[in-house]
Amino acid sequence: MKYIIIGNGVSSVGAIEAIRKNDKTGSITVFTDEKFPCYGRPLISYYLEGKTSTDKMSYRGGNFYKDNNVTLKLGAAITKIDPTSKTVTAGGKEYAYGKLLVATGSSPFVPPTPGYDRVKNKFTFIRLSDALAIEKHVGADKRALIIGAGLTGLKCAEGLYGRVGKITVVDMADRVLPAVTDSDASGIVRAHLESKGMEFFLSDSVAEYEENAAVLKSGRRIEFDILITSVGVRPNVSLVADAGGAVEIPTETGRPIRGIVVDETQLTTLPDVYAAGDCTLSYDVTVGCARMLALQPNAYLQGETAGNAMSGGVTFRRDYLPVNAGGFLGLHMITAGSYVGDAITANADGAFRRFFVKDDRLTGFILIGGYDRAGILTDMIRKRTPVSNVDFEEMIKQPALGALGMDYVRAVLGK
Amino acid sequence: MKRVYVNEEWCLGCRLCEYWCVFSASGEKHFPFAFDGGAKPPAGIRVESAGGINFAVNCRHCDDPLCMKSCISGALSRDDHGAIRIDKAKCVGCHTCIAMCPYGCIVSGGESMPIKKCQLCASRDYTPQCVSHCPAGAIVFEEE
Numbered sequence: 001m002k003y004i005i006i007g008n009g010v011s012s013v014g015a016i017e018a019i020r021k022n023d024k025t026g027s028i029t030v031f032t033d034e035k036f037p038c039y040g041r042p043l044i045s046y047y048l049e050g051k052t053s054t055d056k057m058s059y060r061g062g063n064f065y066k067d068n069n070v071t072l073k074l075g076a077a078i079t080k081i082d083p084t085s086k087t088v089t090a091g092g093k094e095y096a097y098g099k100l101l102v103a104t105g106s107s108p109f110v111p112p113t114p115g116y117d118r119v120k121n122k123f124t125f126i127r128l129s130d131a132l133a134i135e136k137h138v139g140a141d142k143r144a145l146i147i148g149a150g151l152t153g154l155k156c157a158e159g160l161y162g163r164v165g166k167i168t169v170v171d172m173a174d175r176v177l178p179a180v181t182d183s184d185a186s187g188i189v190r191a192h193l194e195s196k197g198m199e200f201f202l203s204d205s206v207a208e209y210e211e212n213a214a215v216l217k218s219g220r221r222i223e224f225d226i227l228i229t230s231v232g233v234r235p236n237v238s239l240v241a242d243a244g245g246a247v248e249i250p251t252e253t254g255r256p257i258r259g260i261v262v263d264e265t266q267l268t269t270l271p272d273v274y275a276a277g278d279c280t281l282s283y284d285v286t287v288g289c290a291r292m293l294a295l296q297p298n299a300y301l302q303g304e305t306a307g308n309a310m311s312g313g314v315t316f317r318r319d320y321l322p323v324n325a326g327g328f329l330g331l332h333m334i335t336a337g338s339y340v341g342d343a344i345t346a347n348a349d350g351a352f353r354r355f356f357v358k359d360d361r362l363t364g365f366i367l368i369g370g371y372d373r374a375g376i377l378t379d380m381i382r383k384r385t386p387v388s389n390v391d392f393e394e395m396i397k398q399p400a401l402g403a404l405g406m407d408y409v410r411a412v413l414g415k
Numbered sequence: 416m417k418r419v420y421v422n423e424e425w426c427l428g429c430r431l432c433e434y435w436c437v438f439s440a441s442g443e444k445h446f447p448f449a450f451d452g453g454a455k456p457p458a459g460i461r462v463e464s465a466g467g468i469n470f471a472v473n474c475r476h477c478d479d480p481l482c483m484k485s486c487i488s489g490a491l492s493r494d495d496h497g498a499i500r501i502d503k504a505k506c507v508g509c510h511t512c513i514a515m516c517p518y519g520c521i522v523s524g525g526e527s528m529p530i531k532k533c534q535l536c537a538s539r540d541y542t543p544q545c546v547s548h549c550p551a552g553a554i555v556f557e558e559e
Contacts, residue, residue, distance in 0.1 A: 014484070038489075040486075040487040040488045040489060041487075042487040042509065043487060043488055043507065046488075046507040046509075051507050051508075051527060052488065052505070052507050056488075056504055056505050057488070058489070059488070059489035060489055296485065296487050296511075297481070297484065297485030297511060297515060300485065301484055301485075323511070323514050323515060324514070325509055325510040325513065325514040326509050326510070326511075327508075327509075327510075327526075330526060332510065334510060334513065334514045336514060371513065371514075372513075372522075373513070373516075373519025374513055374514050375481075375482075375512075375513060375514055375515050375516035375517055375518070375519055375521070376516075376517065376518065378514055378515060378517070391465075399519055400463050400465065400519070401463060401465075401472055401518060401519065402463045402465025402466070402468075403465070406423070406465065406466070406468060409463075409465070409470060410423070412475065412518060413420065413421040413470060413471075413472060413475075414420060414421060414423070415420040415555075415557065415559075
């Protein structure tokens with residue numbers, strides 16, 4: 001079998017590892033427009049912060065591609081998929097595949113804004129090359145303006161903290177981290193970052209850029225030396241769309257959701273073409289519908305599922321949900337799921353702990369400053385464990401296996 | 416593979432396993448030295464109590480290890496003995512693994528420090544110290 005994988009993110013690694021469990025001899029070729037072997041993309045903020053270095057960022061050991069007999073073609077962008085002749089095109093040359101995985105990821109969205117072209121030092125923040133480019137412009141006298149107060153924007157802010165003199169963040173939303181917090185949790189994060197000297201302008205956006213300044217819709221003018229746009233990502237679907245594959249699903253609002261449409265084995269609507277990671281739509285168990293879940297854990301699991309399906313291995317239905325973990329300058333948080341249903345707050349010892357319950361199921365949680373054993377809660381969401389079957393009062397104080405009952409404990413810990 | 420299993424009917428709740436775990440992970444030769452720096456359990460094993468029953472919980476080294484598959488830095492991997500191991504140099508302390516472990520078996524190492532988890536006492540010839548030193552025989556290390 002000839003396997004071709006487009007992209008070298010963690011979906012790609014997940015697929016390679018799965019394929020090689022089932023097929024030791026088939027040829028695997030990975031094409032990527034990047035210049036680096038796989039690294040964890042979320043590490044780029046940790047890199048800026050000095051908590052890791054390029055030599056430690058390699059997602060797998062140095063010999064990973066060689067050991068798995070994978071041909072890695074760096075700096076080689078695929079420009080076309082032909083599902084009829086089963087070939088892909090790179091650099092004008094055609095390559096035949098038996099099974100193809102599209103793991104093209106997502107790209108930062110840059111809202112069209114007058115004057116953006118005039119800005120000299122402008123960046124997005126998703127690839128290692130972005131962090132390396134930004135790093136060339138840092139300095140104690142530099143001012144950074146970040147557009148977007150989501151997870152990526154704030155992680156970028158954290159990465160730049162201490163490496164530039166001033167950090168300002170602008171977001172259209174009325175609060176920071178709008179996707180993963182409620183207003184109370186958001187306020188905690190914002191206050192913490194403000195106490196570190198960051199400045200926020202929310203419910204505002206850029207009307208126009210000058211070379212070294214942004215004029216906001218509110219009229220405020222912010223001068224900067226480095227501009228980073230981090231307002232969200234769009235799935236990279238064009239290769240599959242051009243080949244005739246489905247890349248959106250309709251919604252009740254009339255506005256379709258974009259992302260490569262896949263089944264439970266990550267197969268697209270094109271024969272022998274699979275897709276995984278940020279470029280796809282995932283079924284989110286906490287909202288009961290498909291959405292874009294551009295998160296690294298999901299990317300690996302989807303790549304693995306695709307790899308198994310492509311190489312005749314065993315696949316099973318994965319339940320996906322949003323899970324985010326990380327810190328902002330000493331304030332650590334874990335969030336998961338969706339914030340629907342009844343909110344239950346169980347703050348303790350300075351930690352913010354809020355849980356969301358709907359129809360006797362835990363649908364989500366926000367834990368800031370204290371999240372010991374949070375994965376037990378994530379598992380409750382994933383498995384749709386009835387809250388009424390659990391000692392929930394104990395569970396929200398301190399997640400524990402005992403709160404799930406001794407039958408469960410014996411099943412998972414006993415022989 | 417050989418895994419650590421728990422016989423909760425024998426567990427006294429003495430938490431000696433937690434201390435032997437910290438000692439084992441410290442790499443120190445003498446037991447008290449492991450705690451000189453203020454180290455406190457839990458590390459790779461912890462004792463829970465529920466309704467008067469005590470039992471020790473440690474990493475299952477799952478067949479489907481969500482910690483390893485969700486690690487953002489590739490710091491978690493499975494070794495030749497089947498143990499899920501942490502590469503302390505690569506871990507950035509993001510705690511995605513803590514968010515994903517269904518059994519709550521991964522422990523924060525503190526601000527910007529690598530996480531702590533059961534390594535099956537790899538550095539002690541894969542002789543889990545929690546098992547060796549359980550006075551009640553409530554923790555065993557056996558093939559499935």
